[in-house]
Amino acid sequence: MAKYDNLGNIKAEITKCMKCGNCQAVCPIYKELFGESGVARGKIQIAKELLEGRLEYTDKLKEIFELCLTCKACAANCPCGVKPDEIILATRAALVRKKGLPALKRYIFGALSKPKRFRMGMGMAAKFQAFGLKKVDKKELVKARLPIGIDKRRVVRPLANKSLLTQMPENNRVVQPRAKVAFFTGCMLNYIYTDAGHAVVQVLNANDVDVILPKKQHCCGIPVFINGDMETAKEIARYNIDIFSAEKYDAIITHCGTCIGAWAHHYQELLADDPEYGTKAKELAEKSFDVSQYLIDHIGIKEPVGEMNYRVTYHDPCHMVRGVGISDQPRQVVKSIPGIELVEMKKPDRCCGMAGSFSLSHYNLSSRIRDKKIDDALAAKPELVLTSCGACRMQLEDGLYQAGSDIPVKYVAEILAEAYSSERGAAIEREIG
Amino acid sequence: MLPGNIVNELVQIVGKENVLTEQEELAAYAFDATADIPKVLPEVVVTPCNAEQVQQIVKIADKYEAPLLTRGSGTNLSGGTVPIKKGIVMVMVKMNKIIEVDYNNLTATVQPGVIIQDLNDAIAQYDLLYPPDPGTVATATMGGSVAECSGGLRGLKYGVTKDYVMGLEVILANGKVMRCGGKTVKNVTAYDMVKLFVGSEGTLGVITEIIVKLIPAPEARKSAMATFKSIDDAASAIMGIISNKVIPATLEIMDNVTIKTVENYAHVGLPTDAEAILLIEVDGIPEVVEKEAQAVARVCQENNGSLKIAETEQERDDLWEARRAALPALAQVSPTTVLEDATVPRSKIPDMLKALRGIANKYQLPIGTFGHAGDGNLHPTILTDETNKEEMERVHKAVDEIFEVALKLGGTLSGEHGIGIAKQKYLEKEFGEAGIEALEAVKKALDPKNLLNPGKIVNV
Numbered sequence: 001m002a003k004y005d006n007l008g009n010i011k012a013e014i015t016k017c018m019k020c021g022n023c024q025a026v027c028p029i030y031k032e033l034f035g036e037s038g039v040a041r042g043k044i045q046i047a048k049e050l051l052e053g054r055l056e057y058t059d060k061l062k063e064i065f066e067l068c069l070t071c072k073a074c075a076a077n078c079p080c081g082v083k084p085d086e087i088i089l090a091t092r093a094a095l096v097r098k099k100g101l102p103a104l105k106r107y108i109f110g111a112l113s114k115p116k117r118f119r120m121g122m123g124m125a126a127k128f129q130a131f132g133l134k135k136v137d138k139k140e141l142v143k144a145r146l147p148i149g150i151d152k153r154r155v156v157r158p159l160a161n162k163s164l165l166t167q168m169p170e171n172n173r174v175v176q177p178r179a180k181v182a183f184f185t186g187c188m189l190n191y192i193y194t195d196a197g198h199a200v201v202q203v204l205n206a207n208d209v210d211v212i213l214p215k216k217q218h219c220c221g222i223p224v225f226i227n228g229d230m231e232t233a234k235e236i237a238r239y240n241i242d243i244f245s246a247e248k249y250d251a252i253i254t255h256c257g258t259c260i261g262a263w264a265h266h267y268q269e270l271l272a273d274d275p276e277y278g279t280k281a282k283e284l285a286e287k288s289f290d291v292s293q294y295l296i297d298h299i300g301i302k303e304p305v306g307e308m309n310y311r312v313t314y315h316d317p318c319h320m321v322r323g324v325g326i327s328d329q330p331r332q333v334v335k336s337i338p339g340i341e342l343v344e345m346k347k348p349d350r351c352c353g354m355a356g357s358f359s360l361s362h363y364n365l366s367s368r369i370r371d372k373k374i375d376d377a378l379a380a381k382p383e384l385v386l387t388s389c390g391a392c393r394m395q396l397e398d399g400l401y402q403a404g405s406d407i408p409v410k411y412v413a414e415i416l417a418e419a420y421s422s423e424r425g426a427a428i429e430r431e432i433g
Numbered sequence: 434m435l436p437g438n439i440v441n442e443l444v445q446i447v448g449k450e451n452v453l454t455e456q457e458e459l460a461a462y463a464f465d466a467t468a469d470i471p472k473v474l475p476e477v478v479v480t481p482c483n484a485e486q487v488q489q490i491v492k493i494a495d496k497y498e499a500p501l502l503t504r505g506s507g508t509n510l511s512g513g514t515v516p517i518k519k520g521i522v523m524v525m526v527k528m529n530k531i532i533e534v535d536y537n538n539l540t541a542t543v544q545p546g547v548i549i550q551d552l553n554d555a556i557a558q559y560d561l562l563y564p565p566d567p568g569t570v571a572t573a574t575m576g577g578s579v580a581e582c583s584g585g586l587r588g589l590k591y592g593v594t595k596d597y598v599m600g601l602e603v604i605l606a607n608g609k610v611m612r613c614g615g616k617t618v619k620n621v622t623a624y625d626m627v628k629l630f631v632g633s634e635g636t637l638g639v640i641t642e643i644i645v646k647l648i649p650a651p652e653a654r655k656s657a658m659a660t661f662k663s664i665d666d667a668a669s670a671i672m673g674i675i676s677n678k679v680i681p682a683t684l685e686i687m688d689n690v691t692i693k694t695v696e697n698y699a700h701v702g703l704p705t706d707a708e709a710i711l712l713i714e715v716d717g718i719p720e721v722v723e724k725e726a727q728a729v730a731r732v733c734q735e736n737n738g739s740l741k742i743a744e745t746e747q748e749r750d751d752l753w754e755a756r757r758a759a760l761p762a763l764a765q766v767s768p769t770t771v772l773e774d775a776t777v778p779r780s781k782i783p784d785m786l787k788a789l790r791g792i793a794n795k796y797q798l799p800i801g802t803f804g805h806a807g808d809g810n811l812h813p814t815i816l817t818d819e820t821n822k823e824e825m826e827r828v829h830k831a832v833d834e835i836f837e838v839a840l841k842l843g844g845t846l847s848g849e850h851g852i853g854i855a856k857q858k859y860l861e862k863e864f865g866e867a868g869i870e871a872l873e874a875v876k877k878a879l880d881p882k883n884l885l886n887p888g889k890i891v892n893v
Contacts (some may be wrong), residue, residue, distance in 0.1 A: 015768045020466045021508040025550075025571035034480065034526045035453075035461070036507065042461030047473075049460050079761035141735045 002272040004230045007051050010090040014051065016082045017044045018184045024073035028351045028369045029067055030304065037064045040074035040084035047091045057098040063157060065091050069358060069369070070226055071318040072352035092228030104149070105227060105320040105357075115218040115239060119163075122191055126159040133158055151363035155401045156394055157192045164190045164197035165215055172201050172211040179250040180210040180300055184240070184288075187260035188220050188390020196390075196410070199417035200255050200291050206420045207295060207302050211253075214243050219261035223356050232347060241280050251298070252288040253331065255413050257317030257324075257389035258356070262286035264324045281286040290388060292329040301332075301355050306423030307339035308415060313382040314342060315373070315396060316349040317389035329335065330388050330412045337419040354395035366395075367402070374399040378407075385409045435476045435520065436497045436739070441520075453478040462504070462522050463515065466569075467855055468771050469819055469828070470512040475502070475522040482527050482611070484602065484641040490523055491639060492608035494884050502886045505545065505577025509854025510772060511810065513634050518887045525576050531555055532642070534621035536617045540599060540649045545576025546638050546720045552645075562650040567849065570761070576640050582632030584849030586756075588680045589807035590716075591648075593849065595631040600644035603630055604734040606637075606880040616644060629875070634851055634888040637879045638886075649853075651716035654682070655726040656749045659738035660707040664688075666736045667709035668783035671806050672734040675779070679725045679822040684807030685712040685756050688786060690793075691763065691801040691814075697791070698762035701755050709786075711738070711806065712756050719816045759803040760814070766799070767816040767817075771828055775839035776848030778809040788838040789813050796827040810848030836862070852890045860891070 003009050024030050036042035046064060049055040065088060071299065101109065106352070111118050133142040133156075142158045144150040144245035151261045164185050169172075181204060202223035204211045221236030240262075244252055254260045267281040295301040314331060321327045327349065334342050353369030377385055385400070385407055387393050396409045444452050454477050463472035481487045494501035497525055499519030507514045516522050529546035534556055540550060541563065544651065549570045552563050566585035567573055579601075584593040600614030603626075613626035614738060630637060647715050661667040671684060687695065687710045696703040705711065711733070715725040726742065733740050743749035764770045777785045786802060789811075793800040805810035813835055817828050836846055836859045846856050861869050872891045876883070 016765075016766050018466070018468065021506055021569070021572050024506055024508075025548075034524070035458070035460040037458050045464060046457060046460050053456055055460060058457060064457055081761075120511045239513055311607045384467055 003269050004090050004093045007047070007090055007094040010087050011051060012049075013083055013087050014048050016080050017041065018080055019045065019081060022077055022079055026077045027119050027387065028069060028071060028073070028353060028372075029365070032093055032365060032368050033067075038067050040078075040082075040088075042090070043068065044084055044087050045084070047087050050091065057095055062095050062099065065095060066358075066361065069318070069351050069353065069355035071355070072322040073318070073351065076322050077150055089226070089228065090124040091124055091232045094228075096228035096230070101227070101229060105229075109224050109227070109229050110266070112219055112221070113235050115216065118219065122159065122163065126161055126163075126191070129159055136401070139335055139401070141397060149360055151360075153311060153402070154363060155395065155398050159191050160194040162194075164194040165213060165217070167194060168198065168201065168213055170213055170215055172205060172213070174205050174208050174210060176208060177210040178208045178382055180212065181251040181253045181294070182212045182214055182215060182244055182249040184220070184244065184252050184254045185213065186250070186254060186256040186390070188256055188394070193390050193393065193411065194253070196414050197415040199411065200253065202417040203291065203295070203413050203420065204253065206417075207298065207299060209299065212247070212249065214246070217243050218258045222262050222266060223259045225266055226356060228346065234270050237262070237270050237281065238277050241284060244284060245280055250287065251294055253291050253294055254288065255291045255388060255411060257320035258391065259328070260288065260290050261319040261323040281321045284286075290324070290326050290329065292333045292388065293326050296329040296332045301336055302420035303336045304340065304416065304423050305417045306421070308337050308419050308422065309339040310384045310415075311341045311343055311382050312384045312386050312415070313345045313377055313394055314341045314348060315345070315352060315377065315378040315385060315387040317347070317387060317392045318351050320388055326388075330386070333412055333416055334386060340415070343382060346376040350376070350402070352392050352395045352399070354391045356391055359395060367399075370399040371403070374403050378403065378405060382407060382417070386412050388412050388416060435499055435704050439497050439499060440477055440491060442493050443610050444513065446486050446493075447479055447481055448576070450716060451480040451482070456821060460655040462507070462524075465507045465509050465512065465514040467510050467512045467853070468769050469825070470515055470855060471619065473515055473517050473519060475516040476519050478522045478524060480524045480527050484528075484604070485522070486608060487639055487641050488604050488608055489748050490521070491604045491606065494521055495606065496607055498882055500887050501884050502586055503576075503580070503639050505574030505580070506548075508573050509577065509853065510774070510855075511581070511634075511849040512845070512855045513851055513853035513886070513889055515854065517854060525574060528641070528720045529574075530714040534559070534561075534647075535616065538646050540608050541647055542618050542642065542644050543575050544642060545574060545579070547575045547691045549573055549575060549578060550573060551840055556647060557650070560650045561647040563597065563645055563647055565597060567596045574647070575643055579631055580633060580635050580639060582849070584805070584810060586683045586805060588810065588849070589684055590680045595628060595645045598631050598643060599646050601630055601640055601763060602642035604732070605871045606882065606885055607852070611638070614644065623728040623822055627670065632851065634889050636876060636889050636891075639885070651682070653719040653722045654714055654716035655722050655751075656712070656743040656752050657712045657729060657733070658715065658741045658752045658755070659733035660704050661709045661711070661736070661738045662707065662788050663737070664708050664783055665713055666738060668786075670711060670733050670736040670738055671782060672780065674729055675807070677732055679715065679728045681713050681725070681729065681807060683712065683714045683805075685804065686710070686782070686806035686811070687756070687759055687806065688711075688801065689800060691759050691803045694766060694801055695755055695758045695762045698765060699754065699758040701751065702889065703755055703757070710755070712752060713726060744844055746819060756803070759801075763801045763814045763816060767818055769817045769819040771815040771817060771832065773832060773835055774804075774810060774848045774850045775813065775835050775846060776808070777839055777844030778844045779807065779809045781842040781844065782806055782809060782811070784842055785811060785838065785844070789835065792831050792834050792838070796831040798824075798829070798831055805848070808848070809844065854889060857890065
């Protein structure tokens, strides 16, 4: 049976924990709340009690298991190789099976399970969001005007007027392609940071890669998975697998920590006992890459000539650095740009505190974790903060705004695209000159 | 059951957010890092934020005669923070301020919830060091490590926690505040109450402030690894290093079972046919370090050890990687890892290692032994499965025998983990009747109602 279908499946993982408490040293939530039930060791032992029937599926239990960013810092620091994130997700899944989802999540996840309805809903939301949001002075950021589930102190990016998938053609071909890839945009690039979505296509094209944007692609489903709704997550996984195996691609490219996690690991885990889709998920996993990983490890990046004179720092998205093990490639991409100075912040791989819907339901706690990240980022004195994940970017933008900083946050692909553009600019100038 | 009003009174002192009463939350305070110890849920968990609150909580425990267990990060290895008599668990982790670093007197004054590593991070910029370094430096609190008198890898040269605690503020069982010791190097005023409270495992009072001694951080260090085909050669090397007037900061040993397990786990290139590996680090003034490193090399070679000296920081890290991997590697082999800390005089290390091998054979149990060879503090680690009843019976017999041998060799039950409940039953073997009576008398004098971490160390 697939890992998350029964709490009993995770028993061996629970047994591996020797209760040393090393997770306390790295858990961002423990560092704020100082509670044993906040840290992996406590949660694992609580899950054990639950599994052995000494605790019940209660609201309190649900509250405890919501307190996890799934940043996987505990897993990376565990001397016994326990994967606490898997134990926590399995418990969340068991809780959802026993107690169902809260009404709001049920509604949202219900919509997510219907790709067409979701796309329409997001289109409508983009049109009508102005009613709920107000613009923050001279910035491309907005705050909630009405209680729409976003904390009123928080600044976010509004939804783009048109989604990336409607802005861009399905086929973005080059003259002499070295490869043909499918771009899995994910929600952040599709609905919010559409410029960065363009940048991904642009840098791939600049490296002589044909980029296809399958129009019917859907959310990766990880927000649903993280919340324990494994059945909806499986539905979404199968849907995306169908879309991306309809045609033959050399690779599936993402530019989001969470999306790459879905393709690289989670689809396989979810569908482990589905002979047809399990196999397909495994095949696709082997050719799913973050754009930086693809450029550096697989096709060899065309080094830009255009100079970008910035001092930048890079924030590692948790699901990318610990989930998939991508940390060197985005840095190599950045370093390939002439003129860029990459200054590492302290603990670049510490969680930003966003964790998707966690930052909606626990804004205060999420902000305290974020502020530590912002302090570390600002101490590196960057002119630009880079990352590879839309959720992290949104959190960093809010954090920098709250700290009174004007430093922009961008995706790695955007800075590379800019370097290629300035190079073209320079080339044109030379021709004219 | 706690009297009805106690929770309300606790809430009034520390606020609702610092009092936990629900089963799900209490379940996270029913254990510590010790293997093979039954879990017991407390009835309430309270987290004070200052010494005044601690004092009020102690008074409430006294008033209602409720058991009160003081807890830091709960990383100890003696069952010391399992609330076997239920009652109140008081967690000190929010009292985590470094109150003062005094450069003139080379002391630091800290609240009990400060993490050991955080203190060292804070003083590193002044080239100062707080030497005690238990394996849990990144998680353990100062209060917890003082109460447990934790040791670590640097014990041989730098001693253990009790060698660094100079002063304490303690809330006594009756709720009164006592200060003892201070910043002076010399202090013979009355009984040495500081030493009494260090290692008292929360059974005599509640520590609310600690003054510790700091030392100038060593300027240079050099590490080496020596592999030996025979345990006796390794043991002679240990003795030889010290008789050559070299006191390494660390002098660690790993036996063949550990070497094989580490290599299998971490693939760091250890010779799996070696009977023992010594990891040695000397530190201090560069010229002295150089001279001592040469002496260490000579002694190891004289004793048929093959030597590898780390020339760079990277090479040093690679050497220590093997030692760091010892416990994790052993822990991955089986579901339960029973880790002991029986300690013998340095000269008895070979006898102890041989006895451990005999015990492993006799009870048909995998025992990996590693640890602090320089100070005789070994960590025989039994790899087992606590759900296997028959095997656990053999484990318990093996543990009994380990302690018996250690005592017979002139050693002690615990080098650095403490007694708690895990080693309680052996205590009389080391202390004898008169000793136990004296321990009990101390406990009764300071905690007449037996409320502070009751049932630990001694049963009164």
